[in-house]
Amino acid sequence: MKYQAPRGVKDLLPPESELFRLLEDEVREVFGRSGFREIRLPLFESADLFARSIGESTDIVEKEMYLFSGKGGESLALRPEGTASLIRAAIEHRLAEPGRLERLFYQGPMFRHERPQAGRLRQFHQAGAEILGSSDPDDDVDLIATVSRHAGISRVPASRLLINSMGCPECRPGYREILVDYLEKNHDLLCETCRRRTKTNPLRVLDCKIPSCQPVLESAPHLVEFLCPASRSHFDRVCRGLEGEGISFTVSHRLVRGLDYYTETAFEWVSDALGAQSTWAAGGRYNGLVRHLGGGDVPGVGLAIGIERLFLLRELAGTLPQKAGAAVHLAVHPLEEAARPYAHRILASLRDNGISAVGIFGQTRLKKAFLQAEREGALFIGLLGGDELSTGTITIKHLATGIQKSLPTFPPEYLSKALREPWTPDPV
RNA sequence: GUGAGUGUAGCUCAAGGGCAGAGCACUGGACUGUGGCUCCAGGGGUUGGGGGUUCGAAACCCCUCACUCACCCCA
Structure with a gap:
């Protein structure tokens, strides 16, 4: 590498x-x-x-x-x-x-x-x-x-x-003197670093974590008392x-x-x-x-x-904030060449209306398109083929439940609204 | 800066001197407008790098780099 x-x-x-x-x-x-x-x-x-x-x-x-x-x-x-x-x-x-x-x-x-x-x-x-x-x-x-x-x-x-x-x-200066006094009296029981710090920065000595220093430091005079x-x-x-x-x-x-x-x-x-x-x-x-x-x-x-x-x-x-909602709301997949410009128009209008959407363009097999949509965290997949093109609709499937609907793509607000509402089967 | 442990496929790990492997992931197919399952096939590696020992090294030795943890320090 x-x-x-x-x-x-x-x-x-x-x-x-x-x-x-x-x-x-x-x-x-x-x-x-x-x-x-x-x-x-x-x-x-x-x-x-x-x-x-x-x-x-x-x-x-x-x-x-x-x-x-x-x-x-x-x-x-x-x-x-x-x-x-x-x-x-x-x-x-x-x-x-x-x-x-x-x-x-x-x-x-x-x-x-x-x-x-x-x-x-x-x-x-x-x-x-x-x-x-x-x-x-x-x-x-x-x-x-x-x-x-x-x-x-x-x-x-x-x-x-x-x-x-x-x-x-x-x-603090008064306490510092008292502490230095105490530390110097116990000089022999302290580590190398503590001895040095007694002179340079006595308060920091209290911070020492070396086990052998602990007894001395534990019984050192407390600042709060002074x-x-x-x-x-x-x-x-x-x-x-x-x-x-x-x-x-x-x-x-x-x-x-x-x-x-x-x-x-x-x-x-x-x-x-x-x-x-x-x-x-x-x-x-x-x-x-x-x-x-x-x-x-x-x-x-x-x-x-x-x-x-x-x-x-x-x-x-396990208390990290939770991610809200799907990464991608809708994945749009054109099923044939002629549907590609249509797919781009739908992507643009969904995004204009605040819906996150991706196009799945490179997949020749429908199965791959579904897998790609799932990999990207999509909630819905939208299919565009000859039927949809001629009727001005899009076939949308909710990936988790498998519920599928055919919706008109115009006006764009209608589609965006439908995608935000709870997704239940149409009454028969 | 010091010390210890670990480096093998994208990921998790086997192989402990004698053909570098598995699972998962990835790609293709079974399967051309409806996914998750299954089955089949495939691509992938200078075993972190360099040197040494050996007929032969992923393995043993030396050096180096990286990662991890600890010292230290701090958020």
């Missing part, structure tokens, strides 16, 4: 492509019903934007970005995630302004140069929703509810919601709000975001049914990000859903 798709990217063929589209549509609808409006963002940006927003020392920026140069030599990158672009666009077009509240969502492919694995691709899809301009805990609750209720939990097997608080610039009154209150109100909504969650003290402009609430939806990549949606509050990217003092909270992961989970649970 001379050419094949690059590593880690997938061709999506029918029927999966159709189901994938339905799932994307459903997510779009869910966000739309919660008041989010779609923003269409470019697939590449200045590489520097991602370095600044995601963080210089993250794996994504250090080794996973697809980098390339523009003609002028500027450094560009395929987007590894959506939030950075969205914030950039919001600042650029004055949607992120102090005092203004904006709900936006995006959907589309993201690119990370990682080793492919179950639920992990080099080109994958995310749908994300962001609320800019609100620091109200009820907006955290509402955002979480949107996913938990509607995209969600009930349709995803073995799914759990984890939440935690990252604190704020007032209280929150300042304001952060404490924000977190309590989010938790109470979720309880009030009847959304169950677990406070996970080990759930962290490594970067400073992530503040207050962090949350993740995980499922054990997914393999090693257990997170299928994640989000949090980022009250410092807009300012960090050169905008005003505008708080924000957002999340992203991994569409492939959601797809896998819902496929497993």
Whole structure:
């Protein structure tokens, strides 16, 4: 085979492509019903934007970005995630302004140069929703509810919601010191990576999954116990709000975001049914990000859903959205040369009237035409021969029931209407 | 980037040093205006690629590529 798709990217063929589209549509609808409006963002940006927003020392920026140069030599990158672009666009077009509240969502492919694995691709899809301009805990609750209720939990097997608080610039530095103290005391019990991170990014140490580190990390001081009154209150109100909504969650003290402009609430939806990549949606509050990217003092909270992961989970649970109706309504088959122009006219008029129709032209045997119609998912087959030509009719057979009728092809609205109505035998 | 497992027809898989096969799918026929069934026939392969061992390699050895899963990281 001379050419094949690059590593880690997938061709999506029918029927999966159709189901994938339905799932994307459903997510779009869910966000739309919660008041989010779609923003269409470019697939590449200045590489520097991602370095600044995601963080210089993250794996994504250090080794996973697809980098390339523009003609002028500027450094560009395929987007590894959506939030950075969205914030950039919001600042650029004055949607992120102090005092203004904006709900936006995006959907589309993201690119990370990682080793492919179950639920992990080099080109994958995310749908994300962001609320800019609100620091109200009820907006955290509402955002979480949107996913938990509607995209969600009930349709995803073995799914759990984890939440935690990252604190704020007032209280996190204090906690960080306490944590570093603790980690240094237990230095000898930690793995190589954790020792390094104790110095570079102590909060991330809590994320370590190496078994030998677990006892130390489990008994590490919890950030929520060191929150300042304001952060404490924000977190309590989010938790109470979720309880009030009847959304169950677990406070996970080990759930962290490594970067400073992530503040207050962090949350993740995980499922054990997914393999090693257990997170299928994640989000949090980022009250410092807009300012960090050169905008005003505008708080924000957002999340992203991994569409492939959601797809896998819902496929497993049998809860993918169902395809409505047949792929093709009517397959038209001319039985002789003279009927071909007639067939084209009928196809055109059906399509004009909103009916999906295909022509079956290449088959010499009627049996083959039937088989082809079925293969294309047609509901009806329409036959055109000498009789039909001379009387201006078409012989239509409902493939599932075998019920057959002869219908006039003029006016075209009549035929379209008949094809949409329940197909029962004519009274004798 | 590291590790393990797997690569044979379009798909699912046999053959474990001695003729590369089956089922499904595909094409044609039985069957020229009425399908799904059945029967018959046919096309399809440098056994992922390269090198080596051997009289002989799909099989054994080395290299390489790809896929899968895991580490790592994350959606």
